[in-house]
């Protein structure tokens with residue numbers, strides 16, 4: 001089976017009209033396309049950076065603010081400047097984009113504009129026909145590091161497409177010994193997991209903000225997962241939540257699980273290995289929202305694991321069934337401004353005590369600016385490695 005078409009969609013700066021793109025995204029996904037959605041009110045620069053890192057085939061922009069000629073053309077210009085002329089730009093904006101505007105935009109490199117009244121089927125067919133074939137990568141030689149890395153990640157994902165879970169031969173140097181010997185020296189790999197809706201993505205974004213502020217030169221990679229079944233499309237929507245992570249020192253890649261249960265994709269281990277070898281200071285990996293049985297981080301590359309919980313998990317008995325409560329190094333009770341949070345902290349504290357391991361339980365409110373709990377989490381995750389929690393160490 002061929003790898004799905006990947007496109008990125010977004011709404012420009014000073015524009016909150018997202019209902020059209022939300023509908024179009026869903027239609028694309030229903031027809032087997034993987035859509036990385038960046039959200040609304042986005043700068044051209046953020047769109048271009050994301051398109052390159054995600055190695056998408058095209059960028060679809062939905063614009064209603066009246067500045068479409070300048071904005072679409074700016075995206076084309078910046079893509080070309082960064083050597084990514086093979087990423088096409090298309091989109092729409094109802095009656096705000098005239099036929100004359102379209103002509104101007106096409107002359108300046110925009111691929112196609114859809115007008116009011118076009119059916120969703122026509123748009124889906126266009127994407128399949130026009131962007132269905134693999135990239136003809138231009139500017140490969142001397143391509144910026146982000147682009148080279150992005151393309152290697154695609155190659156890894158493509159090798160897994162159609163292999164039905166079998167591990168294809170990979171060029172990535174595999175970890176052969178405990179502790180992930182093939183990591184770059186100094187790279188710290190942190191795994192985040194937990195149920196859907198607990199706030200993992202917001203928490204990671206706040207953590208990234210602190211890492212960028214505290215360490216003037218550090219570079220961070222994020223490998224973020226969303227669910228999909230084999231051969232189907234996926235909404236890769238974590239970038240829409242990640243505000244601080246749209247930054248030149250952050251490399252983010254969104255991956256669909258492509259039919260694999262447990263929170264990660266069949267290609268995750270190899271992609272993680274590549275990122276861990278690529279000189280980042282931190283590699284953060286986020287699973288899809290997981291269930292009680294999930295143990296996503298079997299990889300020896302992961303240094304620390306964080307389980308993010310919602311205070312509202314139900315009766316205390318439920319905690320006995322969550323496997324990651326035995327395995328995680330740090331358990332975060334996010335949304336701790338909720339009424340049930342104190343009870344949750346105490347119940348979870350007692351639950352992990354039974355494990356007899358050095359596990360930490362923290363309370364955070366990730367959506368709150370400068371939250372002290374997130375500061376504490378950042379402190380824990382940036383401690384020198386000798387001081388950090390050792391897996392399985394008994395008290």
Ligand code: B12
Pocket residue numbers: 009014015016017018019020021023024060061062063064065066090091092093094095096114115116117118119123
């Ligand atoms: C719905 C709507 C709203 C909703 C938005 C809800 C939301 N979350 O999206 C609400 C009520 C909140 C709203 C608010 C505002 N709106 Co308004 N809004 C509209 C409206 C009525 C419809 C737009 C829409 O979603 N259409 C549905 C889509 C599916 O159809 P379509 O637009 O025809 O698009 C087709 C193609 O272009 C294509 N397409 C569109 N995008 C894309 C992207 C890709 C990738 C592809 C492939 C195809 C594609 O899909 C469709 C196929 O048939 C338009 C008027 C209009 N008739 O266009 C005004 C309109 C866009 N709004 C307008 C204005 C001024 C505003 C406000 C500034 C009003 C105010 N003073 O507060 C605010 C700004 C909000 C903000 N934060 O940006 C103006 C813009 C004028 C301009 N640019 O010069 C318009 C044109 C109304 C008008 N005639 O004055 N708005």
